[in-house]
Amino acid sequence: MIGPDGVTENDVVGSSYSCLSSRDEMPSVGPGENATGKVALDIAAESGIPVFQPWFMYDGGWEWKF
Numbered sequence: 107m108i109g110p111d112g113v114t115e116n117d118v119v120g121s122s123y124s125c126l127s128s129r130d131e132m133p134s135v136g137p138g139e140n141a142t143g144k145v146a147l148d149i150a151a152e153s154g155i156p157v158f159q160p161w162f163m164y165d166g167g168w169e170w171k172f
Contacts, residue, residue: 109151134162 132143159167
């Protein structure tokens with residue numbers, strides 16, 4: 107999570123670890139594949155840019171601005 111001040115939070119998992127059921131979690135996907143799932147973050151900022159790069163992706167990921 108990159109906050110509106112440009113500072114990256116270190117622990118965005120926090121207390122969100124295992125709060126989603128396994129059927130709601132993001133599945134592993136490969137190049138060119140589509141998937142649907144949810145991501146839960148424990149963040150302090152009310153706006154910013156969440157950056158999602160799963161452990162299995164060395165290049166790439168997703169960013170959203172809110």
